[in-house]
Amino acid sequence: MNRNQVLPQVQLSADPSSLKRVDFCAPQSYKGAGFLSISDIPRVAEEVSTVVSGDGFNWDLETHFEDSPGSDPRQILELGLKGRLHLVCQRCLQDCAVDLDEKRRFILVTSELEADDYPLEDEEQEPLVASQQFNLLETIEDEVLLSIPLIPKHPEGFCEPHASVFGGEDGGEVEDKRENPFNILKNMKKN
Template sequence: MDRNHALPQVQLSAESNALRRIDFCAPQSYKGAGFLSIPDLPRVAEEVSAVVSGDGFHWDIQTHFEPSPGSEPHQIMELGLKGRLHLTCQRCLQGCAVDLDEKRRFIFMATESQADDYPLEDEDQEPLVASQQFNLLETIEDEILLSIPLIPKHPEGFCEPHASVFGDGEDDDVPTERENPFNILKNMKKN
């Protein structure tokens, strides 16, 4: 008999506090979905330029067990994230809405050493260490932070470069005469 059918499936609460302690060592699978606003995600909140109504992330997870040759079946977690946050555009230094839509797959390992030994070549799934008090909220927040673009910016043609980055923008067509830095030394020699 397939272990997925023999094990009970637990419905996770959508409350952020309920996601802080989940027993992924228990012989059961999990399913859940909900919405996390930016204030529910304190590390993400540090990155945003502004919190706009509706900003946050819809999440959904589902776990199941897959057979593993020569050992107990491994629990697999599929995590989906979809949402929006506002960051500072690095081109114009104004607020910029960033939409994220991510799907991740994780494999639970019994120990830290097993997770460390997991092959890096397997890009389809990342190892996590199962625990009786697993912090799923922290994992969701980690994945959002990893998905944020390094250099957020508006789409091409939407904004102009900010003057403080590329000069003040005045008289750009008029060539300016630079002062010779050695004039100071020349004046000192005369005195």
């Protein structure tokens, strides 16, 4: 590819079904943005506790070519994700809104072998195998799943007590009426 050659830039559609087949092998760059609701990304939908209006992810994507010493220019894909989903708080077992704001950078490679040979110590970008029918929607879904916290929790001090475990039927606290086991010893000492 000639360094001075200006590549056409293709605008990606925001429609989720059009993201399932993107030709990253073509000599062009891509740009796009859109919103994916939780129902558009079914593996994420399996993880959420409830779906609230407005839950989902804004995504933006841009590809460009960077010079690579000793080889042809490499295509770089930059992906941004920002959104919210609801998970079960592991402290109080109630719904917990989780906000995600992620930026990812990928280098597009031509084969699985090339991806396997990519240096692991490069933490700034990961290899992705480009194809003529690349499923960008699946990649976005993968990145959302990887960004979900392993143990979702409300911020410290924001958890509501779980009424069926800690409270009575009216939701109030149940008083601890057990007697202190050391009171018996205290009484023995007095006698």
